[in-house]
Amino acid sequence: MGEGVTAGQNLELDAAIAETRAKYQRANAQSAERHEGAKRALPGGNTRAVMFYEPFPLTLTGGRGCTVSDLDGHTYVDFVSEYTAGLYGHSNAKIAAMIKQVADSGWVLGGPNPYEGRLAQAVVDRYPAIERVRFCNSGTEANLMALSTARAVTGRAKILAFEGGYHGGILTFAHGGSPLNAPYPFIFGHYNDIAGVTALIREHAGELAAVILEPMMGGGGCIAAKPDFLAALRAETAKAGILLIFDEVMASRLSYRGYHGKVGIKPDLVTLGKYIGGGCSFGAFGGRADILDRFDPASPNAFGHGGTFNNNIFSMAAGFTGFTEVLTEEALDRMNGLGDDLRNGMNALLGTRNVAAQVTGVGSIMNLHFVGHPVRSPDDVEHADPRWLHLWQLEMLLRGQYVTPRGMIALSLPMTRAEIVAFLDVFADFLDGYRSILPQQI
Template identity: 60%
Template structure:
């Protein structure tokens, strides 16, 4: 464990406390800093994935085991980033590792259907009730692009309804007004969890609307769960107008054994998947109603062409099948999501006891800390958060030996146990008590 923060007892500013914490972080991680500087010569910013960069520089890792990772300077952390939910199985699951070794020894790029591809497809169809057929691709971003494109082609309509602060991939980013790199689909935007407003907009669009795409819980948008009533309203409105409903479950499928659409009993036309279902290898999938996905059957006249060199690559197929069928059992799914609920509750208890204005929201093994007044049911209250507070939390938890995200999201992995929960809860409580002078205070 690195050195945590000293008690903040004097009348100092939040900015000064944050600067001092970042300096201690920099002093403790000279090898990560050296790697960062070297990498910046060929990689803009020293890395190739924006979400992994944060000031003063990101810590870099050399190894991982279970739910722990080790950095270039020899510090070990309990991992609560879990590759932004993709690392659900942890860093060293024996069954997945054995499956990967087996297929590597048998040939990596076979260039034909292989022994794992249909097995994984059958496991996905068996697990998730809204998926009757499935196609594989290489990322959640690609899965969402394919689902949206298919919806527009099938309906012969143009417009797509999405939700402000939603995230559906690197070219489908709608936080803070969206990204200039977004694909030029004709999007219309509604507010998340606004039942009346969203349903009215679907009906207003009528025959111009091809699809609605929604996360059953916002991921990058702060882990705000959708209400069942909101999802039911979207289902009813899209059925009425003939638009197709896409559930982006790239993150949220881990939150219930049957994914969140199964937990809520609301069944969309398309479901997109990614992240952990590849077992640690790159993965994406889009599935749904048989009549829709069968439009991709190459044996059918007029079929949609769906290419992708690595769609059925043997590493993702073997790791994905092994993880989904041998590791993520119903018992394991229930246990880790129950543990996540307990962690979220414990953090909220600490915030209340310490008198700090903040709330942890989410569901099961995914959650997000926000230093704002609760409850939080839409993204709007998050605009009131001071980014320096969550930045201080981030660096101080790193210094305490807990790898967390800069935006406050926590993603648990299956190896994360009760001992790790207790340790993290104690470290979080210590962070609060050590920084009360600069943290936002609750008011009646």
């Protein structure tokens, strides 16, 4: 039944959820109607699973700065931030002007454009582990390309990944994995388990092409890798000739030099995505020059890498503008500092009320978990009662705070201390309103 929860509290929780759902449905009739209509052509009215939640998701119609608006006329402070891709907010003037300039000059031109080389150079200049880079269309695609590259370069087949990890729609390992996953031969380790993973690497050293992980798990629950865990992975993979891949599709926004720059460990390959396209579709894989130079089409036996929209001008131009003109080191540090303040503030509120819950994460990315024990890997939250997060999400939405159903929170550059203070006030109100039934720390 969960930590510190009685049978009576379970009944009260179910009743509270039913009442909150009813309020949500009354407040969002047009979103409900749109959702029902979409079911006629889209399975479940949905084409992106992470966007769905019960009883139906809000239909968003626009956004300004760090707010979004829905079909029923409500405005929310956006703490979803497009699952970290919305780092720039929804209306940055510099990025908007560049997109308009590109739209006015024509697109799908079928050749190199002025922006792709400049964006590539900016990425190489900023991230220590990236000596060369290639672009694609999503973080999922970037990880597929990195894994396939590792297999081709090493001549080995197997990949070591981590239980509960996520590297894209067909590289998802939560709850036993997905039947849609790409058919790589995977070996799975436990995140932050130095002894166990070291043993796995040594046992399979001759078969492993790569070890892939997020140095701060995003979809896995915003759990940071311990520095000594990352150091052990770097040492063991280097010793065995195994490529170490850091998936920094989310985590790169946590430091100006990327997460690997933050912790001072250089992987062989790094994957990027989400925000770096300036709000347009984007993915990239980069790393050591000797590996990436295998993609030079002027070289003998070069690896082929196509993709109609790899260098699409919207992503290249918007990405270059955002990355070089908006995402300054000062701006990124300020946003991540606000994230630290929000996470610490939420944990303080939970602590003073003795609630069996905690907020994990780093900087501007975090996750609320209704568990009372330490969270070091996805295993530690696997059996958390999902009803608490469901109630929390709907109640926060009703209070004007746009949050995710899984408890993940991501900040954006337009946010100020005012949004953080307001969120903490609303969170405190939620905790106090349900104090009698929230799980208590034992």
